[in-house]
Amino acid sequence: MEFENYSEATRILYEGHTIKGMSMSPEAFPLFNTTAFNMGDLNDVDKTYEEKGYTYVRTRNPNREALAQLISFLENGKKTLIFSSGMGGITTTYFALLNPGDHFICNSYIYGETFDAINQLLKKCSVEVDFVDFTDLQSVRAAVKPNTKMLYTEVVSNPTDIVADIENLADIAHEAGAWLMVDNTFTTPLAVKPMELGADIVLNSLTKFMNGHSDALAGSITVDDCALYDRIHEIRMLTGTSASPHTAWTVFRGMQTVHLRVNKQMENAAKLAKALEEHPIVLKVNHPSIPSNPQHELAGRIFKDNTHMTGMLSFDMPDDKDKINAFMNRLKLARYAPTLGGIRTTLSHPLHSSHHHVPEEDRKKMGISYGTMRVSCGIEEGEDLIRDFMYALEVFQ
Numbered sequence: 072m073e074f075e076n077y078s079e080a081t082r083i084l085y086e087g088h089t090i091k092g093m094s095m096s097p098e099a100f101p102l103f104n105t106t107a108f109n110m111g112d113l114n115d116v117d118k119t120y121e122e123k124g125y126t127y128v129r130t131r132n133p134n135r136e137a138l139a140q141l142i143s144f145l146e147n148g149k150k151t152l153i154f155s156s157g158m159g160g161i162t163t164t165y166f167a168l169l170n171p172g173d174h175f176i177c178n179s180y181i182y183g184e185t186f187d188a189i190n191q192l193l194k195k196c197s198v199e200v201d202f203v204d205f206t207d208l209q210s211v212r213a214a215v216k217p218n219t220k221m222l223y224t225e226v227v228s229n230p231t232d233i234v235a236d237i238e239n240l241a242d243i244a245h246e247a248g249a250w251l252m253v254d255n256t257f258t259t260p261l262a263v264k265p266m267e268l269g270a271d272i273v274l275n276s277l278t279k280f281m282n283g284h285s286d287a288l289a290g291s292i293t294v295d296d297c298a299l300y301d302r303i304h305e306i307r308m309l310t311g312t313s314a315s316p317h318t319a320w321t322v323f324r325g326m327q328t329v330h331l332r333v334n335k336q337m338e339n340a341a342k343l344a345k346a347l348e349e350h351p352i353v354l355k356v357n358h359p360s361i362p363s364n365p366q367h368e369l370a371g372r373i374f375k376d377n378t379h380m381t382g383m384l385s386f387d388m389p390d391d392k393d394k395i396n397a398f399m400n401r402l403k404l405a406r407y408a409p410t411l412g413g414i415r416t417t418l419s420h421p422l423h424s425s426h427h428h429v430p431e432e433d434r435k436k437m438g439i440s441y442g443t444m445r446v447s448c449g450i451e452e453g454e455d456l457i458r459d460f461m462y463a464l465e466v467f468q
């Protein structure tokens with residue numbers, strides 16, 4: 072053997088590393104669970120750095136690279152970075168692109184932790200922040216200042232599915248010389264590709280629909296501008312928010328079925344929204360596919376079609392805690408879980424989670440009551456899902 076003249080202690084470290092297959096072409100993408108890659112001599116070191124080859128795991132790794140390429144393709148963007156979480160992607164991008172004195176305009180309908188990150192971290196960095204209702208484009212335009220650097224929104228908001236007009240928001244941002252950053256987590260690139268509508272930076276929490284199996288925490292940032300990519304890459308290295316190889320491998324495997332899963336989840340949401348809308352006890356259904364939704368026309372412009380918009384919906388039941396509990400206990404399929412986007416349908420109660428700390432008056436303005444329930448549709452057969460909800464809603468009769 073190659074290492075037979077060495078001691079046992081040494082050979083333990085080298086045997087096995089040169090097996091046949093290290094240069095093969097395996098059918099499934101292997102896990103490169105290594106913190107570094109070997110280089111030959113100093114010429115090879117120079118060449119690796121010059122070509123941005125694989126060096127240390129926090130900098131670059133093949134599993135992150137494979138996942139990044141897949142997401143760049145889906146989002147129709149040039150370059151993607153993979154992060155340890157959606158929040159890692161959001162905060163690292165803020166740190167990379169915003170400076171003290173810059174002005175930041177955020178949609179007032181925003182994910183709870185994003186709201187907290189802006190209020191706690193951006194303000195700490197002396198970034199000026201304004202929250203504006205993005206359904207009112209006039210107000211967005213009026214909020215722009217000479218130092219406005221970024222506009223930030225989700226495609227549809229949590230939990231009432233308020234749609235953002237990405238095309239017009241991109242125009243407003245670009246006229247001001249600012250970037251539009253869009254969170255596509257609730258919608259995914261299967262429903263909408265924000266970069267095609269003018270967004271400069273697109274975030275996905277891969278933890279949700281993209282991985283879909285509720286077993287990994289990760290995020291991605293996609294951009295078209297390679298200079299932006301380099302700046303965010305450098306700060307990701309310093310903040311240490313790169314995803315681990317194992318996480319990237321897990322999400323890459325989960326995403327092999329993203330087309331089958333997410334399209335079905337969106338179809339299920341449209342079907343369930345329609346069935347709930349027709350139910351006499353349901354006070355309101357929030358989903359852009361519903362024809363009576365005031366943003367139905369805007370949704371028709373933003374999304375691929377009427378049945379592929381988002382797998383997320385919410386609906387209002389009467390504000391009766393005992394009846395709501397009876398409803399939840401009667402459901403056989405949908406379970407309560409503080410996440411979304413998984414293959415099984417899950418519920419969440421905004422008043423017990425995302426909107427717990429929002430004052431009642433503000434909550435009412437957002438259309439959130441005690442009876443509001445959020446649903447993340449899974450890949451069950453749509454008819455089974457509808458039957459489950461209809462049966463459980465009988466507790467109100």
Ligand SMILES: *Cc1c(COP(=O)(O)O)cnc(C)c1O
Nearest residue numbers: 156157158182254256276278289
């Ligand atoms: C979950 C979520 C995030 C944060 O993602 P993590 O992967 O949990 O850090 C950001 N935005 C939205 C809309 C989310 O649902």
